[in-house]
Amino acid sequence: MSSPATTNATPPPTTGTKLPLPGLLALFTAAFSAVMTELLPAGLLPQMSEALHVSEGRVGFLVTGYAVASFVAAIPLTAALRGRRRRPVLIGVIVGFALCNAVTALSSAYGLTFAARVLAGVMGGVMWAMLAGYAARMVPAERRGRAIAVVLAGITVALSLGIPAGTAVAAAFGWRGGFAALAVLSVILVAWVRWTVPDFPGETVTQRVPLHRIASLPGILPVLSVTLVLLLGHQAMYTYVAPFAARAGFGNTGVVLLVFGLATVAGIWVVGTLIDRHPRSTLLCALALVAAAMLVLGLFGRTPAVLLVAVAVWGAAFGGAPTLLQTALIGVSGPGGADVATSLQTTVYNAGIAAGSLAGGLVLEGAGAGALPWAALPLLVAALGIVTVGRRHAFPARRPGGRAGEEFAIK
Secondary structure (H helix, E strand, O other): OOOOOOOOOOOOOOOOOOOOHHHHHHHHHHHHHHHHHHHHHHHOHHHHHHHHOOOHHHHHHHHHHHHHHHHHHHHHHHHHOOOOOHHHHHHHHHHHHHHHHHHHHHOOOHHHHHHHHHHHHHHHHHHHHHHHHHHHHOOOHHHHHHHHHHHHHHHHHHHHHHHHHHHHHHHHHOHHHHHHHHHHHHHHHHHHHHHHOOOOOOOOOOOOOOHHHHHOOOOHHHHHHHHHHHHHHHHHHHOOHHHHHHOOOOOOHHHHHHHHHHHHHHHHHHHHHHOOOOHHHHHHHHHHHHHHHHHHHHHHOOOHHHHHHHHHHHHHHHHOHHHHHHHHHHHHHOHHHHHHHHHHHHHHHHHHHHHHHHHHHHHHHHHOHHHHHHHHHHHHHHHHHHHHHOOOOOOOOOOOOOOOOOOOOOO
C-alpha cells in the first residue's frame, strides 16, 4: 500500500536543490514565537500577578489554559482546515498569535487575558500540526530530516535562550513589553512567510483520507507510542529537576537548566547532520543516551560534577528526539498526510507532558526526588524496545532501494 498522501503531494524540489533556508528559517521563527508565547508567563509570575490582581497560581493557569486549548484544538481544527491552501492558513495562525499577544500586552483584566491565552493555544495547536509537514513538502525526500531539524530547532532555541532573554527584557522594560515584542515579531513574520514560504494546495474532498485511516496506517501507532512514553519519562524528571538538583547542593537550578538547554542545541545540530543518512540508529542512540543519563542520575546524582555531565548528555540526546520522531511520522504518513498525523502527535505530546508532570509529582511526594530517575528509566527502556521492534514500518534504517533517510515508505 502506498502512502495516503501520494495522490496529493506537490512535487518537491529536485534532488540537487539546496535547502530553502529563508523559508525554513521563517518556519523556525514561527516555532520559536509559538514556544515563547506559550511559556513566557512562567517567567513573569510575580509581575503579572501584581498587574492583574490575582495570585501567582492563577497566572500559572495562563500556561495551563494555553496547553489545554492546544491539546483540544489540534486534531479537529487540522482536519477541518485540510482543504485550505497551506500558506493562507499559516499566515492566519500567525496573525492570530499577533492579536493574542497584543491583547495580553494591553489587558488589565485577568478574564480577558485568559481568553486571549486560550485563543493563542488554539492557534498553537494548528501551527504545531503544520510546521513539520510544511518543511517536508519544501524539500526532496533525501533532505526531509534536515529541513525538519532546522524548523524544530526553533523550539530548542526558544527554551534555551529565548525564555531567559524574554524574562530579562521583561524585567528591564516591564512584562507587557515582552508580549508586545512577540506581537511585533508575528507581524514581521507574516511578511517573511508571504515572501519566502511557498504555498501548497489543500486536499480536495476526493483526495482527503479520513483521519481514522491515517491513524491506522502501519507505523503510526509505534511512533505515537514512542512519543508518549518518551515524554512521560522526560517530563516526570524535567518538571522536578529543581528538587533533584538541590540534593547535590545546587540551590540555583538555573545552572542545571542552562547546561540542559545548551546541550539540546548541540543535540539538534548533531541530529541534523545524521538524520537523513541514519534515522533509525540515530534515534536508538538518542534514546539509549537518555536512558543512560537517567541511570547515572539515579546512581550518582548527588555528586555535582556527575549531575551536570549527566544532564548535559540527557539534554543533547533529548534535543534531537522530537525531530527524529516527527520525521519518522511523516515518513509513514507521507508529506500530504503530515498535518493530520502531526496533529495526532501534538495531542499525544501534550498528553505526555501533562501525565509526566503528574506522575513525577506523585513520585516526588511519595518517594522523594531521588526516585525520579528510576521512575523515568523503565519508560525510556520501553521506548527503546518499541523502536527496536518497529523496524519494518515505523523506524526502518533505509527506504526501499537502499538509500537512507528518504521516505519511510509503506509497502
